Amino acid sequence: MTEVSNETRFLHAIEMGLGAWQWGDRVIWAYGQEYTDKEIRESFDVSLNLGVRFVDTAEIYGSGYSERLLGRFLKEIDQPILVATKFFPWPWKFTKGFIPRALKGSLERLGLDAVDLYQIHWPAVTMSPETLMEGMVECVKRGWTRTVGVSNFGQKNMLRAYSTLAQHGIPLASNQVHYSLLNREVEKNGTLARCKELGIRLIAYSPLEKGLLTGKYSLETPPPGVRAGTQTMELLKKLPPVIKLLTEIGQNHGGKSAGQVSLNWLICKGALPIPGAKNAKQAEQNAGGAGWKLSEEEVEKLDEATDSIREYSTE
DSSP states (O other), rough: OOOOOOTTTTHHTTTEEOOTTTTTTOTTTTTTBBBBBHHHHHHHHHHTTOOOOEEOOTTTTTGGGHHHHHHHHHOOOOOEEEEEEOOOOSSSOOTTHHHHHHHHHHHHTTTOOOOEEEOOOOOOOSSSHHHHHHHHHHHHHTTTTEEEEEEEEHHHHHHHHHHHHHHHOOOEEEEEEEEEBBBBBHHSSSSSHHHHHHTEEEEEEEEETTGGTTTOOOSSSSSSSSSEEEEEEHHHHHOOHHHHHHHHHHHHHOOOOOOOOHHHHHHHHOOOOOOOOOOOHHHHHTTSSSSSOOOHHHHEEEEEEEHHSSSOOOO
């Protein structure tokens, strides 16, 4: 593994983060119906009190409302928080100048002079990885971000981003990807291993598969709204033995829940999970996934139980 740079060392010291995708999202998460700002604030406070000090948001979450909400919370606390946000490269964004311009807007919504991590949300059809990174270099030069990351980048694009930044003496801090017991694509195609090799922190979003790995959903009681798609229903058919194993393993660790074991599995894999939380109870559950470790044998059992959950392609 490449030695971790001083700039990115803080990311490698974090076991658990808090994802703010749900904050203000009405389409997928039913913000305003199932929960409000009050519940979000409670989840934020509980996370902080339990040692979770890394919050990941994006300009597109809640059409900017997630950033505004986080900015409001930050003004009302006196504890240090590490903040990450993302640039959304679509539509009609053709030049690197759009990136510092977008970060300036994010900083205004957050009420900050700089963020700890700024990420490209997705590879762009209008800009190459090299052009995107040139825009990120400008953000670093202006002092608006401490580190640079990407999100949803496969190995090829990630390496192009890494190389471009390296020419400017800037490390690629992270790659945020979909990773969970039910989606092990980055493990199977070598992206996780390459991240470890290059000292890039792999951040895992949707680590609980939108609640499926907590055990609260079944074929009879699927998730509400758009979350109950065809793929979700297929996963629910295969889920009972996985939840059973997660529960059994949790009992060996003082009664940890299925969700907490799922999060700890990711930590043991070397990833940084960023589960979302819509209320205080969820935040408390999520925080309980850190601060302890599964045994190698338990990790292997979970690997075997989920190896055939879905088919995986390789890059």
